[in-house]
Amino acid sequence: xxxxxxxxxxxxxxxxxxxxxxxxxxxxxxxxxxxxxxxxxxxxxxxxxxxxxxxxxxxxxxxxxxxxxxxxxxxxxxxxxxxxxxxxxxxxxxxxxxxxxxxxxxxxxxxxxxxxxxxxxxxxxxxxxxxxxxxxxxxxxxxxxxxxxxxxxxxxxxxxxxxxxxxxxxxxxxxxxxxxxxxxxxxxxxxxxxxxxxxxxxxxxxxxxxxxxxxxxxxxxxxxxxxxxxxxxxxxxxxxxxxxxxxxxxxxxxxxxxxxxxxxxxxxxxxxxxxxxxxxxxxxxxxxxxxxxxxxxxxxxxxxxxxxxxxxxxxxxxxxxxxxx
Numbered sequence: 001x002x003x004x005x006x007x008x009x010x011x012x013x014x015x016x017x018x019x020x021x022x023x024x025x026x027x028x029x030x031x032x033x034x035x036x037x038x039x040x041x042x043x044x045x046x047x048x049x050x051x052x053x054x055x056x057x058x059x060x061x062x063x064x065x066x067x068x069x070x071x072x073x074x075x076x077x078x079x080x081x082x083x084x085x086x087x088x089x090x091x092x093x094x095x096x097x098x099x100x101x102x103x104x105x106x107x108x109x110x111x112x113x114x115x116x117x118x119x120x121x122x123x124x125x126x127x128x129x130x131x132x133x134x135x136x137x138x139x140x141x142x143x144x145x146x147x148x149x150x151x152x153x154x155x156x157x158x159x160x161x162x163x164x165x166x167x168x169x170x171x172x173x174x175x176x177x178x179x180x181x182x183x184x185x186x187x188x189x190x191x192x193x194x195x196x197x198x199x200x201x202x203x204x205x206x207x208x209x210x211x212x213x214x215x216x217x218x219x220x221x222x223x224x225x226x227x228x229x230x231x232x233x234x235x236x237x238x239x240x241x242x243x244x245x246x247x248x249x250x251x252x253x254x255x256x257x258x259x260x261x262x263x264x265x266x267x268x269x270x271x272x273x274x275x276x277x278x279x280x281x282x283x284x285x286x287x288x289x290x291x292x293x294x295x296x297x298x299x300x301x302x303x304x305x306x307x308x309x310x311x312x313x314x315x316x317x318x319x320x321x322x323x324x325x
Contacts, residue, residue, distance in 0.1 A: 001138060001249060001273070002073045003033065005122040008133035009071065010035030012126065019067070021058070021082070028228035029250075032141040059085025072103075073122050092129055105129060117269055137273040138253040142232050150232035153221065154196075160320050162193045162313070163234055163251065164218070165242035166210050167203030171292025173264035174244050176301050178206060182213035184241065184306035189216040191310075193321060196237065197222055198230060198247055238320040239313045244270060252277050257316035259309055263300035264289050278312045280304055 009018055017037035020030040024043065030036050040061070044054040055078065062070075063086045070083035072093025080099035083091045093099075095106035107128045113121055119138065126133035154161070166181045168174035185195045195214070197207040199222035207222035221233065231250050234240060240251035240258045244265045251258040252274030260272050262281040266288040271279045281287070287300040294300075314321050 001118040003138040008126045012131040062086025140253040146228040146232040160238035163237040163240040165198045165247040167199040167206045168243040168245045173294045176261045178209040181210045185214045239317040259312045
């Protein structure tokens with residue numbers, strides 16, 4: 001969701017080089033973006049003393065590189081600390097988490113901007129500094145290597161492929177029940193499509209649970225790929241069905257017909273942005289609660305039926321699904 005803001009920076013500074021500081025697993029999102037000149041990998045230990053050393057080391061590396069400006073999309077004080085140690089002459093970002101004193105250009109985070117979509121949240125930083133920042137959908141750019149690797153994992157003649165992302169890192173309240181995903185998989189298989197299950201290593205047990213309930217077993221690639229390969233695999237899908245998750249945003253940004261299932265989270269601020277997207281949610285009085293665990297009867301999710309999702313898939317994917325057989 002930061003990608004449109006990167007586009008805006010590229011237009012604001014067309015003769016500058018733009019470097020992204022990112023954690024290792026998320027680097028493929030930025031590495032091939034046309035506005036990005038390079039990416040610095042940010043590794044930090046979870047152990048306190050080692051983590052402090054990693055912050056100091058990264059900050060010193062930033063200082064040696066001599067960056068003129070730092071735009072902080074992350075809200076945490078750590079991002080401001082890195083740019084402060086790195087002696088970036090201009091340091092801009094939201095004045096959250098008590099970090100305002102480390103910023104040369106703090107941006108006030110208003111109640112109004114917190115109600116806007118996250119794409120607009122990031123674009124607002126650029127606008128508040130006096131630059132134009134066009135509202136647009138994120139677009140992800142893939143590497144040829146990732147596409148080639150994805151091709152080796154799939155027999156493209158077995159398609160059309162339907163991607164499922166049944167996990168969600170934040171908590172169980174974001175996850176449509178595995179039984180519903182399995183029923184949806186049965187409908188997809190009977191329609192002639194092949195299901196691919198996506199997820200991280202920590203979500204593998206969720207994908208295995210879905211697969212165990214399906215008559216026609218899916219291709220379970222959870223925990224088997226890095227993010228770059230997973231994104232390339234999604235590119236080969238005729239449609240993608242997902243809980244509110246990172247891969248949901250990836251599918252939408254790749255232009256893949258995406259059906260997003262929302263329960264506890266806010267469709268206004270974190271829904272997928274893309275050219276072919278349908279968000280399915282139910283208007284229940286307790287949603288969005290933003291909780292990790294449902295304290296009541298999970299009605300926001302159990303009110304959503306597989307048949308409803310499949311109709312949405314057919315409307316978005318058109319002939320790629322309707323003529324699967």
